[in-house]
Amino acid sequence: MHEIQTTIGEYISSSVLKQPKRQIRFDEPLISSGLVDSFSLVDLALFIEDKFGVHLDDTELNAQTFDTLDQLANLIQSRQSK
């Protein structure tokens, strides 16, 4: 359960924020809050592709498509099951 959220959360804390101890809540805004800045979005998309085999298009890298770990996990699961 929540494996996707945890994996991506840990990635963001360690690689994007460079604060490995920082816990990210599953409903915490990532993009609209500026927590994940635009320079890190490509890295996040590449990480997701490598880890979960799901491609996110560059037009989807915005808060309208996903803004929290929960929303991101839903998006990934819906594409994996296809």
Place this chain on the structure above:
Amino acid sequence: MTTLSERLQSLHARIPERVAVYLQHSGKPDLPIAYRQLMCGANAYALTYQREGIRAGEVVILILQHGEDLIYSFWGAILHGAIPSIMPFLTEKLSPERYRADLSALISVTKPAAVVTYPEFENDVREALKGSDSVRSVIVTNKLASQSDPDFENISGMRRLPNDIVLLQHSSGTTGLQKGVALSHQAVFNQLDAYSRALNLDDNDVIVSWLPLYHDMGLIAGFLMPILSGVPLVLSSPFDWVRAPYRLLQSVSEYKGTLSWLPNFAYNFCAQKIRDRSLEGVDLSSWRAVINCSEPVRWESHQAFYERFKSYGLKLNALQTSYAMAENVFGVTQSDLSRPPQVEEIDREAFMSERVARLALDDRPAMKMMSSGKPLSNTRVRVLDEHGKGVAQRVIGELALQSDCMLTGYYNRADATKKAFLGGWYLTGDFGYVSNGEVFVTGRKKDMIIVGGKNIYPQDLESLTYEVPGVHAGRSVAFGIFDEAAGTEDVVIIAEVDSEDPAQQEEIAEAIRRHVTKNSAIALRYVKVVGPKWILKTSSGKIARSANKEKFLKELDAENK
């Protein structure tokens, strides 16, 4: 002697069907805009400015995103003889309140007669206008006059004079927005003539750019120069580029692009974040210059970019440099496009303690410096000591310049204009040295932080930090530290609080991160909350940014050991 409107008239007459701009949007087909269409779209705005009673010589602020409206409203202002100034558009991570405050700051100094924006944004603009009486009209993009060919004989832009102000450029943040660089028609053309010569710009060139138009590099090199020279421009946006950096390379390949300008970090960004599958069939052999400008230039960044893309036809000679600033319209120097920029190793100790760039002997600790090229034919560069006296070759001092394309002044800021000059020389605030005519930029006198090509005033970030509960005014310091991997600076904020409790300090750090990012749209890499008496001050009680930076770096080093 000529003006921008006269140039537009001649382009409209000479090459109406040639494409001026290929406008790109992620997920949509490219939109080619020929000169005739460009003038028709611009004329809709010119007629709208006239309808709204805007007079020639009055300032119009454009608050629009990348797209046709931004392009047409800009050239429409030129046709009408009004003075356009492009303000960055609100981003989703910036709080609307702060954006309005920045806009109010801009308006209070610039006193524009009109603001152009989208209908959805009209209320925010009107909110920011409260308490100011200069703006007579908020023009929304869905209530324009219809498009038609301009009647060049009668438009008011044709009656502007070469020495009249043609546009304003601002840098970002509360501080930057209060200093609009005012440029004349003549200054713009003098710059374009000298800069085009340095590039050997001609009809076969194609410029590919994603740079924002509110910044000099994007506005001049990536917008005005191609359009006014009849050179096609392939124009994308920073918003799209940062999400799909490979598209820059695909566009160069597709349109046989010859020239691009990039801030230093973009070389690292492209080298690190583009996968091979996005480069299938890409051919970069048409790219004759990719010019590194607006951040300190790094040989390592060029090297990484070249290694990553050389198998796609990228030429080593294509990697070039320039030193530029809005106050000189754009370019101050340009490297010689026929060979790679000069790179040399200087003695680190002599640089630090004697302020001299002496070539390093084999066994001495050295640092690599890359030249930004020689001054343009119309620009002279001098290096001055702290008393304003010229220094010898290879001695480090403040770069000062003189040219026939200098700013008319900071708009409505005679005080700031006066302070910027010394004996007829413009003081750049940058440190550097000259050797055999080549200009090497070594750092900044001002405390400005440059992240991803964007200038950030540390005092803006410090004031925001004081707004966070638990932080007292005067007890925060902001600065940039160089990030080798990213090729640009990381922003650091240190705040002193009364509490020594780590949990409470962590909470305040988190609050600072949120508040500063929300109000400046700048991501912070390090936020360090410390107990009393950490921050170093000068004897007069002022915060010494460089001393605090050194202390921070020492502690960071110790932690990483």
